[in-house]
Amino acid sequence: GENVEQHPSTLSVQEGDSAVIKCTYSDSASNYFPWYKQELGKGPQLIIDIRSNVGEKKDQRIAVTLNKTAKHFSLHITETQPEDSAVYFCAASLGSNYQLIWGAGTKLIIKP
Amino acid sequence: DAGVIQSPRHEVTEMGQEVTLRCKPISGHDYLFWYRQTMMRGLELLIYFNNNVPIDDSGMPEDRFSAKMPNASFSTLKIQPSEPRDSAVYFCASSPSGTGGMHEQFFGPGTRLTVL
Numbered sequence: 001g002e003n004v005e006q007h008p009s010t011l012s013v014q015e016g017d018s019a020v021i022k023c024t025y026s027d028s029a030s031n032y033f034p035w036y037k038q039e040l041g042k043g044p045q046l047i048i049d050i051r052s053n054v055g056e057k058k059d060q061r062i063a064v065t066l067n068k069t070a071k072h073f074s075l076h077i078t079e080t081q082p083e084d085s086a087v088y089f090c091a092a093s094l095g096s097n098y099q100l101i102w103g104a105g106t107k108l109i110i111k112p
Numbered sequence: 113d114a115g116v117i118q119s120p121r122h123e124v125t126e127m128g129q130e131v132t133l134r135c136k137p138i139s140g141h142d143y144l145f146w147y148r149q150t151m152m153r154g155l156e157l158l159i160y161f162n163n164n165v166p167i168d169d170s171g172m173p174e175d176r177f178s179a180k181m182p183n184a185s186f187s188t189l190k191i192q193p194s195e196p197r198d199s200a201v202y203f204c205a206s207s208p209s210g211t212g213g214m215h216e217q218f219f220g221p222g223t224r225l226t227v228l
Contacts, residue, residue, distance in 0.1 A: 043203050043219030089155065098143050098207060099168060102155045
């Protein structure tokens with residue numbers, strides 16, 4: 001079946017440094033790629049998303065890049081802060097429908 | 113809007129008992145999703161509805177699980193009988209309809225289920 005692989009599973013960075021999380025997907029028909037942040041005890045929350053007709057999107061300290069040829073997309077967080085500590089999930093649409101295929105998650109730890 | 117509402121937030125039950133989880137989606141959202149989250153398996157889609165109709169239930173683990181959406185503002189996920197391996201956090205999420213499925217899913221706070 002279709003799947004999304006996410007790496008690394010845990011990422012520890014110094015406060016102020018950048019963090020990069022990478023995902024690859026298998027469904028060539030996927031056209032929507034969201035990133036969610038999950039804080040302890042809460043449900044995942046969308047932080048940024050990208051459509052297949054766009055290669056890069058930025059929102060303040062967060063950016064996502066998409067390479068459709070290679071079927072991979074990445075989340076970049078610059079100038080990391082303590083509040084960035086959380087679990088981050090990437091996902092890809094199953095074809096063009098509403099179902100998402102989720103990555104396994106990356107635990108991001110920001111060291112003071 | 114209060115967001116997606118789930119109840120109960122925590123449920124502890126004994127093996128063999130029936131468990132019912134409840135969800136109220138955001139008003140106006142046409143899609144409702146039930147997920148299960150565990151350390152071992154991550155976030156799994158169990159079933160999703162569009163306009164109260166189940167569209168894909170291929171993620172439902174077995175016949176012990178059932179889900180209903182009697183109206184646009186309420187959905188239930190039932191486990192009968194429950195087993196210890198059902199212990200997990202169950203999330204409900206809703207989403208508005210739009211072009212090609214490219215819309216944010218809004219998650220509730222989850223129900224932490226423990227089956228002893």
